[in-house]
Amino acid sequence: MTERQERTASDAVLTRIGQSVLLHHAGDREEARLRLLDLWHEIAEDGDPLHRCTVAHYMADTQDDPADALAWDLRALSAAEELRDDRLGGHAGAPAARALYPCLHLDLAADYARLGRAEAARSHLRRARAAADALPDDGYGASVRAAIRRLEQRLGQDDGTDGPGGPPRQRA
Numbered sequence: 001m002t003e004r005q006e007r008t009a010s011d012a013v014l015t016r017i018g019q020s021v022l023l024h025h026a027g028d029r030e031e032a033r034l035r036l037l038d039l040w041h042e043i044a045e046d047g048d049p050l051h052r053c054t055v056a057h058y059m060a061d062t063q064d065d066p067a068d069a070l071a072w073d074l075r076a077l078s079a080a081e082e083l084r085d086d087r088l089g090g091h092a093g094a095p096a097a098r099a100l101y102p103c104l105h106l107d108l109a110a111d112y113a114r115l116g117r118a119e120a121a122r123s124h125l126r127r128a129r130a131a132a133d134a135l136p137d138d139g140y141g142a143s144v145r146a147a148i149r150r151l152e153q154r155l156g157q158d159d160g161t162d163g164p165g166g167p168p169r170q171r172a
Contacts, residue, residue, distance in 0.1 A: 013039065013051050021058050033062035053079035053100065060107060070111035077104045101131040102144050109151055121155055 016039055024032035036059045043051045053076050060072035083097040105128035112121035128148050135141035 013043070013048070014054070017051070017054050017058065024058070024062055029062050033059065036062065049079045049082035052076075053083065057104070057107070060111070066111055066114040070108070070115065073104065073107045073111055077108065080104055098131065098134040099136065102128045102135055102148065105131060106144065106148055106151065109155075113151070113155060118155060121151075125151055125155065 016035070020032045020035040020039070023035065036055050039051075040055050040059065043055060045052075056072045056076035056079060060069045060076065063069040063072060080097065080100050083100070105124045109121045109124035109128060112118075112124060125148065128144075129152075132141075132145055132148060135144055
């Protein structure tokens with residue numbers, strides 16, 4: 001396939017992911033989950049890491065069980081570790097690969113907190129905070145930084161105590 005055909009196919013996958021996310025945001029969680037799962041099977045384990053990271057990231061949002069959300073967020077992180085900045089450069093407005101890590105680690109921290117695993121949650125929260133310098137200085141970056149602060153407060157990050165209950169799933 002030529003480079004142009006590959007980019008068109010890639011953009012079509014990203015468009016389908018976006019359509020699934022819109023369904024989820026509109027309240028059709030089950031249909032979004034089904035479409036994302038279909039995409040996951042099409043992409044396969046050796047598919048484009050950007051697609052795998054993105055699908056897994058949004059699949060986590062559609063899960064009812066915190067353990068299932070954790071499994072999908074771990075898949076997203078694993079795929080992100082395969083990404084290179086030049087892969088993202090072909091997509092307008094895409095962040096550098098390292099800018100994905102604050103949100104991915106934040107999501108993992110929230111998952112672990114919901115599962116009552118405070119130490120694992122704090123570990124990923126520290127990683128999210130450490131990676132936050134890679135975030136753009138825009139609304140997205142500000143929202144992720146604010147979500148990190150909120151989860152730190154809920155987990156009692158500063159004083160070492162757990163806050164009441166687990167935090168809601170944080171999504172940037």
